[in-house]
Amino acid sequence: MTARVRAPELRGHGWLNTGGKDLTLADLRGKVVLLDFWTYGCINCLHVLDELRPVEQKYGDALVIIGVHSPKFVHEQNHEALAAAVERYGVHHPVIDDADMHLWQQYAAKAWPTLAVIDPTGYLVASMAGEGHAEGLSRLIDELIAKHSADGTLHRGDGPYVPPAPADTLLRFPGKAIELPGGNLLVSDSARHSVVELTPDGETLVRRYGTGEGGAPFSEPQGLLLLPPSVRDRVGYDVVVADTVNHQLRGLRLDSGEVTLVAGSGKPWRSAVEGTQPALEADLSSPWDVAWYDDKVIVAMAGIHELWWFEPAAGTVGVYAGTTVESLRDGPIPDVWMAQPSGLSVGGDRLWIADSETSALRYIEAGVLHTAVGQGLFDFGHVDGPAEQALFQHPLGVAALPDGSVLVADTYNGAVRRYDPATDAVSTVDSGLAEPSDILVTSTGEVFVVESGGHRLIHLAPGIVKTVTGERHQTERPPSVIGAGPLTLDIVFTPAPGQKLDTQFGPSTRLEVSAAPPELLLEGAGVTTDLSRPLVINPAVGKGVLQVIAQAATCDVDEEFPACHLTRQDWGVPVVVTPGGPSRLPLILRGMDEPA
Structure with a gap:
């Protein structure tokens, strides 16, 4: 932590969760500030929101998280739609609307999600892309708190978050719906963390399954599937529920209201496991919908860009379609x-x-x-x-x-x-x-x-x-300019404080590279264990997208029972090929920010 780069000022198109106040970095002086660059249609960004909740609670009087919403889609540029998304996903910190991607460029972000850490004196000290940074963030924040407490530059106290007024509607951001045998409708009431049964007109509540509080038994449920009668009789439940934020599938028995865990360890997916797995031991990733096809439950595993299968009677799961490459x-x-x-x-x-x-x-x-x-x-x-x-x-x-x-x-x-x-x-x-x-x-x-x-x-x-x-x-994400011919792709990764690269089970890093169109890459596509890769860019292809998946395994240092961690990010980097353009493309997985 030797770089001394002043954090760019926070300027955008309005703020949410501040009671109408526009915040500046001067307002946040004395706090550790974590900027979360996200867009609400990105499932990996939603994963990071969940990862940050315990960090936010642990360091509430010393840390301020600011969501920087830098949109991908045109619809996401609408401020009212952003306000709805902030409520939908339970964002309990200030959010700045970066509709024109100004802050995205100022902070040199290249991927959703990206995190940037600012110390209590206003300097940018770290940047990281992707998921899996919660433990590393905690260690970094501990270091910053210790240093700035000793220096007298840390100011504890309430942060700038002001919650919006609660809403009163029958449903709140419903997700999916199915018809039940008697004609009633079953709807996932996602923001109320429950499943509701409505009359056939879809307007009158019959019954609510779940507590309405996130976590138990549902957290932002989405897809619903009424199993075939023969399967229902064998497994003892009627409906499969995609319990999205819990990364699980649950079985719902309609007559008793009993809810049973049927698949998912509850830990988010971090690395591939080949073949058939016991359903209750498998790590899932934001299951979003479910359907009965090919004599099994097919699961839209939105978080890792795959379809999985689930066999209810056998209690097993596996990959049905997809390779985790997002394209x-x-x-x-x-x-x-x-x-x-x-x-x-x-x-x-x-x-x-x-x-x-x-x-x-x-x-x-x-x-x-x-x-x-x-x-x-x-x-x-x-x-x-x-x-x-x-x-x-x-x-x-x-x-x-x-x-x-x-x-x-x-x-x-x-x-x-x-x-x-x-x-x-x-x-x-x-x-x-x-x-x-x-x-x-x-x-x-x-x-x-x-x-x-x-x-x-x-x-x-x-x-x-x-x-x-x-x-x-x-x-309208700004493309990266690269040169034709040889190009070095460098994934910048520095282990978090108190961690080291973990080689006990083989290579600690993995890098997969492809391109759209494929002709963009003359050489360098494929999988290696080195985070630096020589590529050759086709001069005849003017633009395209480099698809990069990088991951790094780390473990704790000097612990009797060290915990292991996996950091992973998918980049879809739009590039423009220009004669004489840069011959190096750095992407930060975790490291120090360079001047923006």
Whole structure:
């Protein structure tokens, strides 16, 4: 900790959770300040919010966490939508709206999420990307508190957080819905950490399952699945619940209300395990939806960009599709790329998937993954017409219709869209909605939309079809300029205070590199254990995305029973190839910030 870099001032487009006050670094002088660069559609950012909660509680009088919301999608630039997300995800610290990515650039962030630590005298002392930093942060904060207490520059006391007024609605940010055998509806009431049964009109509460408090038995539940009758009889529960923030699956018995843990250790996934695993021992990662397909439960494992399978009777789980690489690549499963799959629906022999971060509609048929609509991680919009030209914006839900077409909850466009395989075209069925997150087609043919941002279920009027030309968008994240030819990719990683690289089970680091388009990389793709990699960039490809996955294993030093830690980050780095451009691309996994 020798670099002395002044932290750039906090300037944005408004503040949340401060009681209307705009904060400056001078207001925070005397505190350890942790900036959390996030965007609320990013599942890894939501993981970090959960990792930071105990840190926030432990150091409440000496530490101030500031959420810096630097948006990926156009919808996320809306201040009111950000305010709703701050409530939805229980963010209990100030948040600054960085809609134009000014602070993102000032602090040289290159990935969601990124953390930056500022000491009590206003100097930037550390930066880190990805998940798994809570233990290292605690050690660093302990060091800063000890040093600045001794120097007299640490000022303990209340922080600037001012909670918003509580809301009073029947549902609060509902996620998914299914129909029960008697015609009632079951809805995951995500922000109230419960599952609710409603009358067939979707408006009257019948019963609430869960305490309404996060953690027990549910924490921000999402997907719901009514098991086939023969399976229900064997396992003793009726509904599988994707208990998203607990990283578990739970079984719900409808008659008694009994809730049973059926899969997930409760620890978030950190590294791959091959083959079949006992369900209760497996580490899951933000399961977002569930569906019955291929005679098993398929789980949209949004947190690691995969689909998993769960066999209820055997009590086992395994990977069904995906490799943890966050991108769009089709082909035979499991060796495909996905990006935060968040919605599932079965239609005939197809499993339809809302792949939210690629703004794509995809499906699996006969063991092969196909993309029906979608162009990649950074291309999105609201465009109808031929599928190859159509665009969604971060869809979270999908519902297969009896005629073979598919309805899509196009969440960030506030719309319900329809894809018709017969014409290979997309149309808009309804719009002007508040973040629709799921669509339910009942046994009588009624269509309900889970309007998550409107805190309700609504009927979808039949026969409404629009054609929206809309706008095409690309993420306005500043690209990294690189040179053609040889390029050194350096992952900067320094173990946290009191930790060292852990080699007891083999190499402590792993680096995986690929590109979109693949032609961007002439050499250097693949997996190695070295965090520095020589690449060769194709001069004939003007721009693209470098996809980088890095991880580092560490363990505690001088402990009788040292704890082990894994730090991991996926980068999708947009690059522009320029003659004479830089021949080195550094990405910080954990280290000292360079001057911004």
